[in-house]
Amino acid sequence: MIDSGQCDRAGRRVTLRPVDDDNWRAVADIAPRDDQRTFVPALAARYLVLTMRSDVWTSLAVHADETVVGHVMWGxxxxxxxxxxxxxxxxxxxxxxVGRAAVKTLTDWLAKAGQPIRLSYHPDNTSAAALYTSLGFHPTGAMEDDELIAELTPAPPR
Ligand SMILES: CC(C)(COP(=O)(O)OP(=O)(O)OC[C@H]1O[C@@H](n2cnc3c(N)ncnc32)[C@H](O)[C@@H]1OP(=O)(O)O)[C@@H](O)C(=O)NCCC(=O)NCCS
Structure with a gap:
């Protein structure tokens, strides 16, 4: 479990957990709003299949207390x-x-490697852009397919 002490606005503890025998069905059923389906698949099940077929990506379940509320992956x-x-x-x-708490938790954990952290988002995805920018990600100027690549550079260890 990855837990950096983040909570959502209702005070639920947001943690990232392996996808396992107990939570995989709930993770697979995670669905965005209909109007967000231009940016992401209709179900997180697509990401679970991708990570099963990939040597690069690892899926994580986003939990708010014990409830599965989202999916995220890292590589x-x-x-x-x-x-x-x-x-x-x-x-x-x-x-x-929840999204803010989940991304902050993952970036805090990934930053321990001391390497840049990158992600991509569609230029029209204003919610994602606002979230990532507020957490310190900045566009690199590079694109991946039709998405902007943004980067967070971890602070050097003190
Ligand atoms: C983007 C997403 C992950 C944000 O998750 P969330 O739990 O709704 O976000 P939060 O409530 O933690 O809000 C975090 C920030 O996101 C931005 N945000 C969230 N909803 C927003 C909206 N409707 N309009 C504009 N900005 C919004 C704000 O900057 C917000 O900042 P705040 O904490 O100061 O309010 C969520 O909207 C989502 O799953 N979207 C569909 C999938 C997607 O687009 N993923 C990103 C692919 S790159």
């Missing part, structure tokens, strides 16, 4: 940079501070 690129992808908070759980 390591050839240059050592860390990547975040597959960020989806279930439609019924959005706008409660």
């Amino acid at each position: 390591v690129d050839d240059d050592g940079s860390r990547w975040i992808g597959g960020m989806v908070i279930d439609a019924a759980e959005q706008d409660r501070g």
Whole structure:
């Protein structure tokens, strides 16, 4: 379990947990709002299949206390940079501070490697852009398919 002490606005503890025998069905059923399906698949099940078929990506379940509320995945690129992808908070759980807590938890954990952390988002995805920018990600100017690549550079250890 990855727990950096983050809570949503209702005070629920937000943690990232392995996808396991107990939670995989709930993770697979995570669904964005209909209007967000231009940015992400209709179900997080697509990401679970991707991570099962990939040597790069690892899926995590986003929990708020004991409830599964989202999916996120992380990976390591050839240059050592860390990547975040597959960020989806279930439609019924959005706008409660879960996404912010989940991304902060993952970036705090990935930053321990001392490598840049990268992700990509569609230029029209204003919610994602606002979230990532507020956490310190800045566009690199590079694109991946039709998405902007943004990067967070971890502070050097003191
Ligand atoms: C983007 C997403 C993960 C945010 O998750 P969330 O739990 O709703 O976000 P939070 O409630 O923690 O809000 C975090 C920030 O996101 C932004 N945000 C969230 N909802 C927003 C909205 N409707 N309009 C504009 N900004 C919004 C704000 O900057 C917000 O900042 P705040 O904490 O100061 O309010 C969620 O909307 C989602 O799953 N979207 C569909 C999938 C997707 O687009 N994933 C990203 C792919 S790159």
